[in-house]
Amino acid sequence: MKAMSFKGQSILVTGASSGLGKEIATCLARDHGANLVISARREDRLQELADELAKKFSVTVEVCAADLGLETDVDKLFEFCTQDRTLYGAILNAGITHFGKWDELDFESFRKMQAVNNTCVVKLASALLPYFEERAVGGGLMFVASQAGVTPVPYQTFYSATKAFLVHLGAGLHYEMKPRGVSVTTFVPGGIDTEMTEGARFNDLRSFLMPVGPCAREAVNAFRTRKYMHSPGLMYKVGGVLSKLLPGQLVVSTVAAQYKRSLESNR
Numbered sequence: 392m393k394a395m396s397f398k399g400q401s402i403l404v405t406g407a408s409s410g411l412g413k414e415i416a417t418c419l420a421r422d423h424g425a426n427l428v429i430s431a432r433r434e435d436r437l438q439e440l441a442d443e444l445a446k447k448f449s450v451t452v453e454v455c456a457a458d459l460g461l462e463t464d465v466d467k468l469f470e471f472c473t474q475d476r477t478l479y480g481a482i483l484n485a486g487i488t489h490f491g492k493w494d495e496l497d498f499e500s501f502r503k504m505q506a507v508n509n510t511c512v513v514k515l516a517s518a519l520l521p522y523f524e525e526r527a528v529g530g531g532l533m534f535v536a537s538q539a540g541v542t543p544v545p546y547q548t549f550y551s552a553t554k555a556f557l558v559h560l561g562a563g564l565h566y567e568m569k570p571r572g573v574s575v576t577t578f579v580p581g582g583i584d585t586e587m588t589e590g591a592r593f594n595d596l597r598s599f600l601m602p603v604g605p606c607a608r609e610a611v612n613a614f615r616t617r618k619y620m621h622s623p624g625l626m627y628k629v630g631g632v633l634s635k636l637l638p639g640q641l642v643v644s645t646v647a648a649q650y651k652r653s654l655e656s657n658r
């Protein structure tokens with residue numbers, strides 16, 4: 392399959408009110424001239440971004456406020472972005488985490504995390520993939536997972552498990568959909584400097600965080616070139632290779648010790 396060309400095409404970006412999603416939307420408009428549908432819960436922020444991108448880069452940016460923890464809002468978003476346009480691609484980026492001991496997270500909060508990180512993604516992918524295939528738009532889908540889905544991260548245990556689900560989902564769909572003309576890419580960043588990592592608990596892990604701008608550019612390029620899976624940043628690429636060479640339990644126990652230290656020294 393040829394690389395994608397985003398110029399004048401419509402792309403959905405979820406979780407675009409802050410962090411990686413906001414930077415991905417900016418990169419798509421600024422560097423590729425893409426038209427966008429942006430989604431998240433905080434409508435005021437989305438509208439501000441839409442106005443800015445439309446004015447600066449002469450693209451169309453439409454806002455669909457949605458709580459992706461609610462299945463009705465997921466349906467609403469699919470209808471919105473496929474109604475008055477032909478959608479070319481989608482980057483499913485919205486996500487939430489919990490950094491702390493596993494038993495600090497109550498079951499309801501876990502269900503919410505799973506609804507946003509997994510159920511919404513499965514529901515949107517199940518609607519978008521046949522849509523892309525039937526229309527033969529030549530575009531694709533990208534999931535934003537995490538290195539925490541490749542290597543288990545204790546003290547982000549439930550989050551890590553939801554991201555492992557996405558890694559497997561993306562890998563399977565990549566091979567099922569490639570012969571059907573739709574690319575599926577899984578983006579697996581390590582730590583990024585965003586709202587998600589703002590809390591004091593992350594203080595001792597800050598030196599591992601990647602700036603969000605370069606991370607977003609790598610995400611867009613991985614999507615455009617239809618990569619199977621992509622990890623941004625040299626540090627995480629080297630770490631990824633090393634972690635494959637070392638015994639798995641040694642890698643996880645090292646990660647556990649770093650996260651525990653950061654958690655305990657920043658209560």
Ligand SMILES: NC(=O)c1ccc[n+]([C@@H]2O[C@H](COP(=O)([O-])OP(=O)(O)OC[C@H]3O[C@@H](n4cnc5c(N)ncnc54)[C@H](OP(=O)(O)O)[C@@H]3O)[C@@H](O)[C@H]2O)c1
Binds near residue numbers: 410486588
């Ligand atoms: N930061 C990291 O270290 C890191 C590392 C690896 C992977 N990631 C992944 O990267 C993605 C983006 O995270 P980020 O770092 O950019 O964090 P962020 O700044 O907190 O952004 C998260 C985005 O998800 C949206 N979101 C959260 N709950 C939602 C809900 N119920 N319905 C709809 N949208 C919702 C938020 O918008 P609203 O609050 O306005 O709804 C926001 O736009 C996530 O999938 C995350 O797991 C992050």
